[in-house]
Amino acid sequence: RLSLGLIPNIKKIEDVMRNFNTKEKALRAGEIVVLGVPLDRNSSFCRGPESAPQFIREALFSESSNLWAEKMIDLGLMSGWRILDDLEFLDQGAEFAKIESRINALLAKKARVVSLGGDHSITYPIIKAYGKRYKNLSILQLDAHPDLYDELEDNRYSHACPFARILEKKLVKRLVQVGIRTLTGHQHEQAKRFGVEIIEMREIDRADEIKFDGPVYLSLDMDCLDPAFAPGVSHHEPGGMSTRAVLQIIQDLRGQLVGADIVEYNPERDPQRITGMVAGKLLKEIMGRMLEENSKNA
Numbered sequence: 295r296l297s298l299g300l301i302p303n304i305k306k307i308e309d310v311m312r313n314f315n316t317k318e319k320a321l322r323a324g325e326i327v328v329l330g331v332p333l334d335r336n337s338s339f340c341r342g343p344e345s346a347p348q349f350i351r352e353a354l355f356s357e358s359s360n361l362w363a364e365k366m367i368d369l370g371l372m373s374g375w376r377i378l379d380d381l382e383f384l385d386q387g388a389e390f391a392k393i394e395s396r397i398n399a400l401l402a403k404k405a406r407v408v409s410l411g412g413d414h415s416i417t418y419p420i421i422k423a424y425g426k427r428y429k430n431l432s433i434l435q436l437d438a439h440p441d442l443y444d445e446l447e448d449n450r451y452s453h454a455c456p457f458a459r460i461l462e463k464k465l466v467k468r469l470v471q472v473g474i475r476t477l478t479g480h481q482h483e484q485a486k487r488f489g490v491e492i493i494e495m496r497e498i499d500r501a502d503e504i505k506f507d508g509p510v511y512l513s514l515d516m517d518c519l520d521p522a523f524a525p526g527v528s529h530h531e532p533g534g535m536s537t538r539a540v541l542q543i544i545q546d547l548r549g550q551l552v553g554a555d556i557v558e559y560n561p562e563r564d565p566q567r568i569t570g571m572v573a574g575k576l577l578k579e580i581m582g583r584m585l586e587e588n589s590k591n592a
């Protein structure tokens with residue numbers, strides 16, 4: 295069994311998770327569910343993100359830290375959120391349909407889903423479900439890459455293409471990308487064609503101006519971070535964000551956060567589990583942010 299190797303008591307985490315895996319019938323409106331989506335078959339350069347969900351959960355529960363989000367939200371109270379079992383992908387070719395139908399079912403119960411990838415291709419089927427449920431949805435994508443290729447290596451569903459698919463189908467009102475530093479001529483054309491708002495890394499100060507009306511979905515590609523902060527990704531792209539800058543964006547986000555994903559964490563390239571701890575911290579702050587919205591609306 296894979297393990298972070300940092301945690302003295304794996305069994306305790308499994309017990310905690312089992313407690314969370316209560317029947318979905320009991321889901322309450324607005325509840326946050328963390329869903330592992332271990333799929334990396336659409337990666338282009340190397341594989342590995344398939345095993346990420348388990349490592350991110352272990353990092354979240356690591357006894358080297360605690361379960362308090364920075365704005366004094368205690369996730370350890372274990373209310374308002376839960377962890378579900380990972381999706382299982384047995385039939386090749388049916389993966390996206392499975393993701394979409396599962397997210398659909400959770401949204402029908404008014405859950406807010408935080409998906410743990412997997413590579414970035416999973417965001418397309420997730421947004422197919424979200425776009426149906428939320429008519430004025432905006433996406434905030436943090437990424438080194440725009441992921442707007444029409445196709446890559448003959449795969450239109452590659453992790454380099456999800457946002458081209460999402461925008462072709464007009465699933466969202468608005469896509470804002472932050473942290474981009476790999477634009478090509480083709481992707482620049484695609485961005486213009488689809489009306490994507492891009493804040494490139496070289497103009498990152500403009501990220502302070504972002505404001506959303508209505509529901510926002512956060513798609514967090516771990517390679518938005520500089521490889522110095524998060525080396526455990528498939529595509530090392532220097533010149534990226536600090537962990538603190540990403541935390542700030544999550545904490546200060548102006549808009550109503552209705553869902554999120556954390557994708558492209560590659561444990562195969564993270565022997566020290568440093569990036570795993572970063573992903574766990576980002577997950578904690580995303581959930582803290584969502585729970586904070588709950589208490590404001592209560």
Ligand code: MN
Nearest residue numbers: 414437441515
């Ligand atoms: Mn990406």
Ligand code: MN
Nearest residue numbers: 438439515517
């Ligand atoms: Mn990326």
